[in-house]
Amino acid sequence: MICKELHFTRAAEKLGISQPTLSHQIKMLEQEVGYPLFNRVGKKIELTKVGEIVQQEALNIKGSLQSMSSQIEAFTKVEIGELKIAVLPGEITDLVSTLCIQFNQLYPNINVSILTTDQVEKAVLENRADFGISFQLNQCDRLQVTKLYDEEFYLISNQRNEEDRVSFSTVLELPLILFPNMHQCRKILDIASKEVGKQLHPIVETSSIQSILNLVRSGVGRSVVSRTLYEFYDTGDLFFQHIEKPVLTKEVYLVMKKNCFINYAARKYITLLVREIEKLHFPTEKDAITSIQSSLL
Structure with missing residues (x-):
């Protein structure tokens, strides 16, 4: 408050204490620091270089105390x-x-x-x-x-398959409905296909998982999706196979x-x-x- 007002009497009034009390506290602080915090020129005062350091550290302490209070409140009960x-x-x-x-x-x-x-x-x-x-x-x-x-990727279709596993090379020969190449699932497929010396040629590309599932339901083709998507969407009428050679996981x-x-x-x-x-x-x-x-x- 003294730094703001640059006047002991006005600062004391703002703080609701007497001017002698405030002066005494500053004197004690100066004794502890070992240097004067203010230059007193008549009725005017100004911060010394040491005073500027103490002021900044005091602001840091004040900020830390406020942060501590808000963190404790958030930790215990805040639901907003x-x-x-x-x-x-x-x-x-x-x-x-x-x-x-x-x-x-x-x-x-x-x-x-x-x-x-x-x-x-x-x-x-x-x-x-x-x-x-x-x-x-x-x-x-x-x-x-x-x-x-571990995220696994499935081959999904609208027909039940006798085998619960399918090789990745076989997957590449099927008519596929896939996400566009900016999608993480598609990136994994592109990398795997290059590793086996082949290239993906989907018959449909769409960024909508619902569109992919509906196209698979209608028999347009099959798709490769993550287990996460398979589990989180309504896929009770669809069937999946684990992919191997290589296994596609992340x-x-x-x-x-x-x-x-x-x-x-x-x-x-x-x-x-x-x-x-x-x-x-x-x-x-x-x-x-x-x-x-x-x-x-």
Whole structure:
């Protein structure tokens, strides 16, 4: 207040204390610091260089105290605010979006923003997201990365097959309805096809999972989709086969900043996500899931 008013009497009035009391407190602070904080020129005062340092550190302390109070409040009971999630384009976006329906029913006062980006880690590091979910990872010492589950990709059709497995080379010979090549699932297929020396030639490309499922239902062709999409959409009338030689899988990771406070909304959403993964019996690493659950307590 003295730095703002540059006048002891006015500062004391604003603080609701006497001027001698305020002067005494400043004198004690100067004795502790070992240097004068103000130059007194008649009735006017100005900050010394040491005073400027003390002022800045005092502001930092004030900010830390405010942050501590807000974090404790968010940690214990706040059910309002915003949750920001960074996800890769594709099936993970569908997973996160579908869970938002359930999350909104439980926490209607929390707004959820989903950032679809190829740079999930960067979004988390720049605080544009509270956490991220990603396939691709670049090692970074500032990030805490935990494996959620293994994502498998299925061949789906409208007819039951005698064999529950099919080779990837056979898949490539079929009429396929696929996502466009910017989709993560399609990128995995493109890479796998190049590795076996072939190229994908889908008969239909669409970014709509509902369109893909409807086209498969009508017998136009077959498709390759992630287990996540197969489980989260109405696919009771469709049939799937595991793909092998090679097996098409991707590891799905939860990405957060190290030693960073996990706010109320993020903790509740991640808890919901882990519960859904376990309910669907996705392949998980028990230690990793236990680690996530412990960090949310």
